[in-house]
Amino acid sequence: ASSATIEILGQRFPTDDYTNITPAIISRTHLQLHTTPAHPLSTLRTLIESAYPDFTHASTISPLVSPFKNFDELSFPADHPGRAVTDSYYVNRDMMLRTHTSAHEVEMFRAGETKWLLTADVYRRDEIDASHYPIFHQVEGARIFDTNAAGMKEVEEDNARLTSLLATANIVIEDIPHISPTNPVQPGHDPVFSELVAKNLKLSLNNLLLKVFGDVAGISAQEPLRVRWIEAYFPFTSPSFEVEVFFQGKWLEILGSGVIRQATLDTAGVQNKIGWAFGLGLERIAMVLFSIPDIRLFWSTDPRFLSQFKQGQINVFQPYSKYPSCFKDVSFWVPREFNLHENDFCDLVRDTAGDLVEDVKRIDQFVHPKTNRTSLCYRINYRSMDRSLSNEEINHVQSQVVARLKEQFGVEIR
Ligand code: PHE
Numbered sequence: 001a002s003s004a005t006i007e008i009l010g011q012r013f014p015t016d017d018y019t020n021i022t023p024a025i026i027s028r029t030h031l032q033l034h035t036t037p038a039h040p041l042s043t044l045r046t047l048i049e050s051a052y053p054d055f056t057h058a059s060t061i062s063p064l065v066s067p068f069k070n071f072d073e074l075s076f077p078a079d080h081p082g083r084a085v086t087d088s089y090y091v092n093r094d095m096m097l098r099t100h101t102s103a104h105e106v107e108m109f110r111a112g113e114t115k116w117l118l119t120a121d122v123y124r125r126d127e128i129d130a131s132h133y134p135i136f137h138q139v140e141g142a143r144i145f146d147t148n149a150a151g152m153k154e155v156e157e158d159n160a161r162l163t164s165l166l167a168t169a170n171i172v173i174e175d176i177p178h179i180s181p182t183n184p185v186q187p188g189h190d191p192v193f194s195e196l197v198a199k200n201l202k203l204s205l206n207n208l209l210l211k212v213f214g215d216v217a218g219i220s221a222q223e224p225l226r227v228r229w230i231e232a233y234f235p236f237t238s239p240s241f242e243v244e245v246f247f248q249g250k251w252l253e254i255l256g257s258g259v260i261r262q263a264t265l266d267t268a269g270v271q272n273k274i275g276w277a278f279g280l281g282l283e284r285i286a287m288v289l290f291s292i293p294d295i296r297l298f299w300s301t302d303p304r305f306l307s308q309f310k311q312g313q314i315n316v317f318q319p320y321s322k323y324p325s326c327f328k329d330v331s332f333w334v335p336r337e338f339n340l341h342e343n344d345f346c347d348l349v350r351d352t353a354g355d356l357v358e359d360v361k362r363i364d365q366f367v368h369p370k371t372n373r374t375s376l377c378y379r380i381n382y383r384s385m386d387r388s389l390s391n392e393e394i395n396h397v398q399s400q401v402v403a404r405l406k407e408q409f410g411v412e413i414r
Pocket of ligand 1: 099100101234255256257258277279280
């Protein structure tokens with residue numbers, strides 16, 4: 001049942017064939033975990049901000065943006081998969097929830113900002129497990145320089161300062177060329193200036209990572225912090241880079257970055273500047289720094305979560321005992337000609353079960369040779385972070401999932 005309008009953050013919007021935002025998502029758009037005092041995401045935000053003391057710090061910008069702003073202004077092609085209704089949350093064809101903080105680059109530059117950080121909640125439709133949640137948080141950082149001798153001197157001086165900071169640090173960096181045939185300088189950019197800017201980006205982020213990971217358990221005084229730079233591709237930067245950090249035996253993806261595409265600055269009406277931008281996800285870093293085992297915990301309203309933390313302090317989370325989990329399977333026939341996307345299934349489950357769902361896995365799929373219908377079987381793993389669930393409660397939730405599956409997607413339960 002759909003109504004002709006929906007309300008989000010105190011504003012009413014007409015719905016249309018793109019509308020796919022669920023009540024479960026809408027109910028969280030105002031929460032601002034990244035500015036909630038004592039919240040781990042807030043502490044991580046301020047730690048990152050402290051590495052950029054002379055930058056503008058923004059953290060209260062609404063997640064509602066036009067698809068134009070989220071994609072077109074950043075040179076995303078018209079057929080980019082991120083635009084699909086299966087991947088992003090749309091209020092309607094003209095309004096969506098931002099999928100990344102880069103959506104605000106043009107507006108920040110247009111406002112005349114030259115060095116800034118912006119922290120915000122971002123939204124992506126995705127699978128369900130302990131490290132994926134449809135809402136997460138990013139910090140976008142950017143800095144632009146004048147494309148003249150004074151600007152070049154500014155970069156060179158900052159590069160010298162950052163290089164000397166790193167010289168005495170216990171860090172091992174696997175670097176790649178600032179510019180290469182597969183990660184090219186932009187046409188119209190002075191390659192010398194572009195290299196200096198890419199170098200400034202890398203030096204600045206190496207110092208940031210040292211600050212964030214430098215003195216945390218697992219990376220001891222004896223063991224160096226290991227950082228590696230990887231060639232990447234983004235429509236709105238070139239050259240582009242990703243960064244990974246070696247932590248507790250694994251390489252962790254930390255961020256995407258690069259030299260800002262000139263088209264972005266042109267759109268913002270900024271002339272004769274060149275600069276860099278990065279976008280960093282907070283949850284994955286906070287999960288390792290605070291030993292938080294499940295991404296849903298960030299959203300917990302149980303006082304046993306938030307009371308363990310103090311603003312500005314990194315400490316290890318002590319899980320209140322892990323409550324038992326309970327899985328339920330559902331098998332069904334998907335109508336012919338109907339393409340049920342896994343993200344549609346996951347959103348239905350999330351919207352029905354809320355944060356009681358820990359994990360959703362497809363355990364079987366086949367096409368009936370005669371009828372050509374597809375049979376799917378999903379296993380839904382239920383577990384509360386805060387309490388034991390009764391079998392009755394889970395059965396009730398599961399029966400609602402089944403009822404909505406039939407109603408919304410017209411499937412036939414097997
Ligand atoms: N917005 C990109 C993402 O979410 C990250 C990024 C930011 C890349 C800025 C380059 C420059 O994946």
